[in-house]
Amino acid sequence: MKFNDISSISRRGFSLSLLSTSLVSAKSSKSYKNLDVLVIGAGLSGLYAAEILSKEGLKVAVIEGNKRLGGRIQSLRNLEGNPEAGGDSILGGYGRVRNLVKDYNLSLIDHAQRRGLSDKEIVYGGTLIDRDQWPDHKLNFMPKESKEEFPGRKFFEKIVLKNTPLESFEDWNESSSKKYDTSVYEFLRELGWSDHTILQNYDTNIGRGNSSHDCSILSWYFRVGWDKLQRNIEDVAFKIKGGNQSLIDAMAASFSGDIFLNKVVRGIRQDNRKVEVICNDGTSFTSEKVVCSIPLNPLKWIKFDPILPRDLSAAIHLLPSMKINKVFFAVKNNFWEEDGYSPSMWTDTDLGQISTLRQNENNTDVTGLIARVRGPLAAKLDTMGESLASKHVLETLERIRPAAKENIEIVGYKSWAMDRFAGGTWTEWQPGQIHKFQKHLGDRFNHVHFCGEHTALSNRGMEGAAESAERCALEVLESI
Ligand SMILES: Cc1cc2nc3c(=O)[nH]c(=O)nc-3n(C[C@H](O)[C@H](O)[C@H](O)COP(=O)(O)OP(=O)(O)OC[C@H]3O[C@@H](n4cnc5c(N)ncnc54)[C@H](O)[C@@H]3O)c2cc1C
Structure with missing residues (x-):
């Protein structure tokens, strides 16, 4: 893989009105042409599709809007054991992902045994309820x-x-x-x-x-x-040694084409021969085919010329994406040994659920805590912004567990809904939407093919992303 910095190429002013000019007549001194396939998005599905296509001898490049690779796979390399901000568990039936891990000589750690290591406390009505009192409690x-x-x-x-x-x-x-x-x-x-x-x-x-x-x-x-x-x-829950990001890094390192970071796609136009992809900074890429792995939420902001078919456009605009915020805590002293309750809690507060992180080699010692805040609670935190939200979550935990005071600190925070390149964690379905939209999400639009977790038919998560990449790459190979 070659990382490209094309910022040295002179800028072309770009306005959305240019999308209506003919592709072939568009002149640009800052353009990248003669590609067979341009892949948009360097998450798992984009990189895997790029790998398959370039191994078939096509000239493929990848452009990524973010300054980092991986999309919704993001291992926190600054924290002990590299906990995952995004895609976490690789499950028993993940044949494609497990094969990729093997192909890139990476190893898997099974953390399924962590599941049973701590009982959860119940916090309801804002207060901790002793487990033996739960069956007869008035809030049960x-x-x-x-x-x-x-x-x-x-x-x-x-x-x-x-x-x-x-x-x-x-x-x-x-x-x-x-x-x-x-x-x-x-x-x-x-x-x-x-x-x-x-x-x-x-x-x-x-x-x-x-x-x-x-x-x-x-x-x-x-x-x-x-x-x-x-x-x-197989009843396992693997993660990749060094963090799931290691797979992304390995795929990018072995990719023979170019990868461009910081290329935020803004418009895609096509005629009957070629596709032109235009980025926010004015660069344009021309190819015979485009593989678009952009998640649904950020896809809303892309201008297509000609416009997308009605069903696909409706799906992009109407399907919601799940909101999850993850807050990572370092623990200075095991406060739960002081107050006698488990560190893990299921709460009805703005803290959501607190679980232990056990990211060290033997999988058993607590290396930190993580709060998973979901749905409307995540939306509430998002209105506060990261710094106030962190403070609020910390104070909530300290209120429920006074022994935690001065024994914990926040060392990581991630809101997936506020990540402009994700807009949430994964596609959700409201009643009645599955039959309207599900089968259209992977519909090819002339020379533009779609992949990504949201287009998978039989799998979810990382395996869904890999499934979609295979389907999409085959579609491109058949049509080129
Ligand atoms: C909190 C969380 C927990 C999860 N847990 C699990 C789990 O335990 N197991 C599991 O299997 N899966 C899990 N997942 C899901 C899994 O991580 C995703 O399904 C998978 O990584 C999606 O890959 P993708 O290639 O489809 O999309 P992405 O990884 O989102 O890739 C899309 C790429 O497109 C780029 N992009 C977006 N907009 C633009 C633009 N305008 N221009 C250029 N580039 C753009 C993005 O930056 C990104 O790199 C989880 C996800 C999250 C967020």
Whole structure:
């Protein structure tokens, strides 16, 4: 791979009106031409598609808007054990990702055993409730046959798995499943859950969407079925030694074409022969084909000429993206040994959920804490900005656990919704959206092909990104 700095090439003024001028007549002293394929985005899907295409002998270049590679894979290299700000667990059925890890001579560490290492405390109504008091506590709104259970995602997912009407989770986008595309709220009400039970188990530390009303239960049928398959293949949760970013770094290092950083795409225009991609700084790239891996949210800001087909355009503008903020804490003293409670907490405060990070070699020692703040709570923190939000989260933790005072400090903060190149963590589905949009997200638009996690049909996350890259690269190879 060659990193290119083309800032030395003289700038061409660019205005969106230029998008309507003919591609062939556009003259630019700052242009990069004669490519077979230009890949936009140097996340996992973009780099993998670029690798496949260049190995087939095509002249491929990658442009990336950010000043770093990796997109939603971002290992925090400044923290012990390189915890992940983004894509974290590589699961049992991740055949493509595991093959890539092997191809690049990287090694995997299984951190599945961390799951069982600390019990979670319940903080509800803003106060910590002793676990032995939970079953009879006045704030326990669990279904009456499940009073002993702890609230939250694990319990909810168990219920979804038990009640899924899909024979195979892969049927989720078939027309026969359309009738199931209602809201999580309707599904839970049909099971007889009260509003309080739904609020406690779904809307607190929400797993998907902003509320039980705006999230599709069909997307959960897919999710829990897919998760089960991963466990059945092999019940592991790997991460790459040195951080998942190591895979990105290795892929970029071995890529034979050029990679350009800081090239924020602003417009894509095409005629019947070529595509021109225009960046914010005025540079333009001309190629026969474009592979676009930009996530849906930032894709909204790209001007297409001619304009995108209606279904694809509607999907880009209407599909929401999950909001998650991660706050990383260093621990000076193990305050939980002082107050006798577990460091891990499921809370209904602005802290979201607190878990232990166990990032050292043996996977067991606590190397820090992480707060995962989701959905509307993440949106609330985003209105405060990083520094006030960090302070607020720290103070909330110290209020719930006074023993933590002066024993913790914030060492990392990431809002995915505020990251302009991601606009959130992954695509979400509101009731009724799956059948309207899911199959269109990967639709090719003349010479522009789309990949990325949001276009995957059978997988999620990093494996979904890799699946989409293979599908997209094959599509390009067939059409070139
Ligand atoms: C908090 C979090 C936790 C996650 N946990 C897991 C997990 O445990 N397991 C799992 O499998 N997956 C997980 N994921 C999901 C996984 O990280 C993603 O699905 C995957 O990395 C997406 O890859 P991609 O190539 O589709 O998109 P991206 O990695 O987002 O790549 C898109 C690229 O396009 C670039 N770009 C955007 N706009 C422009 C523009 N205008 N011009 C030029 N370039 C642009 C971006 O900078 C980015 O590099 C998680 C993600 C997050 C955020």
